[in-house]
Amino acid sequence: MADNKVLIVGTMAFDEVETPSGASGKIIAGSATYIALATSFFDVESAIVSIVGRDFPQDYLKELSKRNINLEGVEIDNSGDTFYWKGRYHKNLNRRDTLVTDLNTLANFNPIVPEGFKDAEVALLGNLHPRIQLSVLDQINTDKTTIILDTMNYWIEGNWDELVRVVAKTDIITINDEEALQMTNATNVLSAAKKISDMGPAYVIIKKGEHGALLYHKNQTFLAPAAILDNVIDPTGAGDSFAGGLAGFLASRSEVDFQTIKTAMIYGSSVASFCVTDFGTKSITNTTFSQITERVEDLKKLVHFETL
Amino acid sequence: MADNKVLIVGTMAFDEVETPSGASGKIIAGSATYIALATSFFDVESAIVSIVGRDFPQDYLKELSKRNINLEGVEIDNSGDTFYWKGRYHKNLNRRDTLVTDLNTLANFNPIVPEGFKDAEVALLGNLHPRIQLSVLDQINTDKTTIILDTMNYWIEGNWDELVRVVAKTDIITINDEEALQMTNATNVLSAAKKISDMGPAYVIIKKGEHGALLYHKNQTFLAPAAILDNVIDPTGAGDSFAGGLAGFLASRSEVDFQTIKTAMIYGSSVASFCVTDFGTKSITNTTFSQITERVEDLKKLVHFETL
Numbered sequence: 001m002a003d004n005k006v007l008i009v010g011t012m013a014f015d016e017v018e019t020p021s022g023a024s025g026k027i028i029a030g031s032a033t034y035i036a037l038a039t040s041f042f043d044v045e046s047a048i049v050s051i052v053g054r055d056f057p058q059d060y061l062k063e064l065s066k067r068n069i070n071l072e073g074v075e076i077d078n079s080g081d082t083f084y085w086k087g088r089y090h091k092n093l094n095r096r097d098t099l100v101t102d103l104n105t106l107a108n109f110n111p112i113v114p115e116g117f118k119d120a121e122v123a124l125l126g127n128l129h130p131r132i133q134l135s136v137l138d139q140i141n142t143d144k145t146t147i148i149l150d151t152m153n154y155w156i157e158g159n160w161d162e163l164v165r166v167v168a169k170t171d172i173i174t175i176n177d178e179e180a181l182q183m184t185n186a187t188n189v190l191s192a193a194k195k196i197s198d199m200g201p202a203y204v205i206i207k208k209g210e211h212g213a214l215l216y217h218k219n220q221t222f223l224a225p226a227a228i229l230d231n232v233i234d235p236t237g238a239g240d241s242f243a244g245g246l247a248g249f250l251a252s253r254s255e256v257d258f259q260t261i262k263t264a265m266i267y268g269s270s271v272a273s274f275c276v277t278d279f280g281t282k283s284i285t286n287t288t289f290s291q292i293t294e295r296v297e298d299l300k301k302l303v304h305f306e307t308l
Numbered sequence: 309m310a311d312n313k314v315l316i317v318g319t320m321a322f323d324e325v326e327t328p329s330g331a332s333g334k335i336i337a338g339s340a341t342y343i344a345l346a347t348s349f350f351d352v353e354s355a356i357v358s359i360v361g362r363d364f365p366q367d368y369l370k371e372l373s374k375r376n377i378n379l380e381g382v383e384i385d386n387s388g389d390t391f392y393w394k395g396r397y398h399k400n401l402n403r404r405d406t407l408v409t410d411l412n413t414l415a416n417f418n419p420i421v422p423e424g425f426k427d428a429e430v431a432l433l434g435n436l437h438p439r440i441q442l443s444v445l446d447q448i449n450t451d452k453t454t455i456i457l458d459t460m461n462y463w464i465e466g467n468w469d470e471l472v473r474v475v476a477k478t479d480i481i482t483i484n485d486e487e488a489l490q491m492t493n494a495t496n497v498l499s500a501a502k503k504i505s506d507m508g509p510a511y512v513i514i515k516k517g518e519h520g521a522l523l524y525h526k527n528q529t530f531l532a533p534a535a536i537l538d539n540v541i542d543p544t545g546a547g548d549s550f551a552g553g554l555a556g557f558l559a560s561r562s563e564v565d566f567q568t569i570k571t572a573m574i575y576g577s578s579v580a581s582f583c584v585t586d587f588g589t590k591s592i593t594n595t596t597f598s599q600i601t602e603r604v605e606d607l608k609k610l611v612h613f614e615t616l
Contacts, residue, residue, distance in 0.1 A: 004322075020495065091495070092495075142363070187328065187399070187400075187445075188537065188538050188540065190536050190537065191538045192540040194538075208519065209515065211519035212519075214536065219534050220608060222610065222611075223533050223536070223611050224397050224613070225531050225611070228497070228498050228522065229498065230496050230499045230502075230528050231496040231497065232496065249561070259613075260614040262612075262614075263613050263614055263615060263616070264461050265613075266613055266615070268609070293615075293616075296615055297615065300613070300615060302529060302530065302531050303323065303530075303533070303611040304530075305530070305532070305567075305570040305574055305608070306567065306570075306571055306573050307571060307574070307575075307601075307604055307605065307608060308571070
C-alpha cells in the first residue's frame with residue numbers, strides 16, 4: 001500500500017448534463033468523485049470526505065474502494081437523497097447554465113477527517129462551501145500538509161469572508177480565469193494571479209479550459225497546455241480531474257516546488273483530457289496509467305520548439 | 309543588402325482606437341504597415357504593395373524605407389485620402405466594434421508587384437479584399453514563393469468564392485479561432501484546421517489571441533504560446549505583426565517545414581507581444597532585435613517542463 005496520502009473533501013453527486021453531443025441522463029459525479037478517481041492513477045492512498053444520501057449506489061462505493069480510495073469519511077445519510085445538479089452547456093462548451101441544484105443531504109454536512117489522513121501529504125479542498133473547507137482545515141495538521149484549494153464564482157459571490165480565510169491557509173489555489181478576474185477586479189490573468197498570491201497561496205494556478213492553465217509563483221510563470229481534442233463530449237469534471245491529477249502526482253513526489261508543480265500540472269492536464277471525452281466518470285475509469293503518461297509525452301511534443 | 313525577400317500586400321491606414329487604457333487619436337496603422345515593420349527585424353528585404361492618399365505623411369514612408377522596406381509598390385493617390393478605420397475594444401480586449409470604415413483611395417486600388425519581388429521567398433497576403441490578393445498571386449511566381457494568407461470574417465461573409473480561390477493557392481494560412489469555426493462550421497479548432505487544410509494550405513495556423521496560436525500540418529499539431537502580459541494597451545496589429553514575424557523569420561531561412569514554421573511562430577508571437585504594449589506602431593519601432601530574441605527565450609521557458 002502506498003505511503004503517501006491525499007485527503008479530498010468535495011461533493012459526491014448525481015448530475016444530469018446536456019451538451020451539444022447529447023444528454024447524460026442521471027449519472028454519478030461530484031467534485032470529490034472526479035478528484036479521487038484522478039488521484040487513483042498515482043502511487044498514493046486517497047480518502048474522500050463527503051456525504052451521500054440513501055439513493056447512492058453501494059456498488060459505486062465498492063468500485064472506488066477497489067481503486068485504493070478510502071471512504072471512512074464518506075457519510076451515508078439515509079434521511080435524504082444525494083446532492084443533485086442539472087446543467088446545460090452552450091454550443092461552444094465554455095459556458096453552462098445551471099438548471100437545478102438540489103443540495104439534499106449536503107445541506108447538513110459536517111465533515112469528519114479520518115484519523116489516518118490528518119497528516120496526509122496533500123489535502124485537496126474541492127469545490128464546496130468554504131465553511132466545510134475551513135472545518136476540514138481545522139481537523140488536519142496544516143504544517144505537514146500541502147493544501148490545494150479549488151474554488152469557483154458561487155463562493156466568491158456568496159461567501160467571501162469565509163473564502164478569504166480558506167485562501168489564506170492555502171499553498172496552491174486552482175481557479176478559472178474569469179473567476180480569478182472577478183475575485184480580484186483585475187483586467188488580466190497575470191495581475192489576478194499576483195493579487196490572489198498576496199492573499200496567501202504561494203502558487204496560483206489559473207485554469208483556462210481548452211487553453212490550458214497558468215502557474216504563477218514569485219514572478220515566475222509556467223503555461224501548461226491542454227491537449228488539442230476534437231472529441232470533447234462533456235467538460236464537467238475537467239477542473240476537478242485536473243486538480244486531482246495535480247494532487248496525486250504531487251503526493252507521490254517528495255518535493256513540492258515550482259518544477260514539481262509544473263510537471264504535476266501536465267499530469268493533471270493529461271487526466272482532464274480523458275475526462276472530457278465522455279459523460280461522467282466513465283472515460284476516467286476506462287483510462288490506463290500508460291495512456292496518461294503517453295499523453296504527457298504528447299503534451300511535451302505539442303509545445304516543443306527549437307530556437308536558433 | 310539581404311538576399312531573401314518578403315512581398316507584402318495589405319492596407320496602409322489611419323486608425324483611431326479606443327481601448328480601456330484610453331484613446332489613440334488618429335495614428336498610422338494598417339495590416340501592411342504592421343507586417344512590414346515586423347519583418348524588418350529579420351535579415352530580409354521586404355516590399356509593401358498598398359495604396360495611400362494625399363494625407364499620408366512622407367516622413368513615415370521615409371522611416372519605413374530606412375528599415376529596408378521597399379515602397380515601389382505603394383501607390384500614392386493624390387485624388388483622395390488614406391483608408392481610415394475607427395474601432396472600440398470591449399473591456400476584456402477580446403472583442404471590438406468597428407465604428408467607422410472609410411475605404412477612401414483603397415476602393416480603387418489595383419496592386420502592382422515590383423519586378424524585383426515577383427520571385428520573393430515569401431509572399432504575405434495581409435488582411436484585404438480577396439480580389440486584390442488574387443491579383444497579386446497572378447503577378448508572382450507562385451512555384452518559387454511560399455504564400456502566407458491572413459484573412460478575417462469580413463471576407464468570409466462577403467467574398468466567399470474569391471476567398472476560396474486564394475485559400476486554394478495558399479501554403480500557410482493564419483486565421484482567428486472564431487473565424488476558423490465560422491468558416492468551416494466546425495465545433496472545435498482541430499476539426500476547423502483539418503477542414504481548412506483540405507481547402508489548400510498544407511499549414512494552418514489558428515490564432516487564439518492571448519492564448520497563443522495552433523499549427524496544424526498533416527495530423528501534427530504545435531501550440532505556440534503567447535507571452536503572459538499585464539501591460540496590454542491596444543491589441544490592434546497583433547495578428548499582423550505575428551504574421552509578419554512569421555514571414556520574416558521564414559524568409560531568412562532556407563527551409564519551410566514543420567520545424568521551421570514552429571520556430572517562426574514563436575518569433576511572430578514575440579513580435580506581437582511588443583506590438584500590443586502601446587497604441588499603433590510605436591512599440592514595434594521602439595523594440596530591438598535582442599529584445600525579440602530574449603522574449604523568444606522567455607517563451608521557451610514559459611512552456612518548459614520535465615517529465616519523469
